[in-house]
Amino acid sequence: MGVDITILVGTMTGTAEMVAQEVQQALETAGHRASIQVMDNLDAGVFQRGGNFLICTSTYGNGDVPDNAQALINSLETWRPDLRNVTYGVIALGDRTYKDTFCQGGIRFDKMLAELGARRAGEMLMHDASSGTLPEELAAQWVVPWVEQYLAPLRQH
Numbered sequence: 001m002g003v004d005i006t007i008l009v010g011t012m013t014g015t016a017e018m019v020a021q022e023v024q025q026a027l028e029t030a031g032h033r034a035s036i037q038v039m040d041n042l043d044a045g046v047f048q049r050g051g052n053f054l055i056c057t058s059t060y061g062n063g064d065v066p067d068n069a070q071a072l073i074n075s076l077e078t079w080r081p082d083l084r085n086v087t088y089g090v091i092a093l094g095d096r097t098y099k100d101t102f103c104q105g106g107i108r109f110d111k112m113l114a115e116l117g118a119r120r121a122g123e124m125l126m127h128d129a130s131s132g133t134l135p136e137e138l139a140a141q142w143v144v145p146w147v148e149q150y151l152a153p154l155r156q157h
């Protein structure tokens with residue numbers, strides 16, 4: 001059986017993409033199916049068919065999403081699609097030395113998706129680059145229990 005999940009990656013220097021690859025591997029080892037799409041050139045249409053999504057994004061500028069995520073978040077803001085058939089989780093990468101804008105990129109996606117009717121499964125995972133921990137390790141340990149607690153019970157039989 002297993003769960004299908006699409007991982008959407010917002011990144012500037014590649015960390016979030018590496019995290020997504022480790023997460024994909026952990027999910028597939030556990031018998032789930034995960035595909036990765038970097039956000040470049042994506043718009044709100046990516047959510048059209050509904051299903052399970054994992055937003056994996058860093059934060060830049062003044063608490064902004066990375067450049068490759070701008071078009072996606074702008075199109076969600078403009079089109080305002082009905083996302084009631086979407087369930088999502090968030091892996092937010094940030095750095096606590098930025099204090100007030102810590103992980104705001106992921107937080108912006110969370111707010112936007114929730115506003116459009118999508119349902120967040122569980123809590124966001126937030127990684128602090130100044131903590132000395134590796135985001136790919138933390139995320140790979142977090143993701144399978146997250147899927148099994150929140151997404152597997154929703155699976156259609």
Ligand SMILES: Cc1cc2nc3c(=O)[nH]c(=O)nc-3n(C[C@H](O)[C@H](O)[C@H](O)COP(=O)(O)O)c2cc1C
Nearest residue numbers: 011012013014015016058059063094095098102103
């Ligand atoms: C110029 C710059 C600005 C950043 N701004 C923020 C920020 O406002 N808030 C935050 O939590 N992290 C901020 N970060 C930290 C990154 O989000 C973090 O290092 C992340 O792991 C980078 O992931 P990426 O390689 O996928 O882009 C910033 C990093 C850089 C280099």
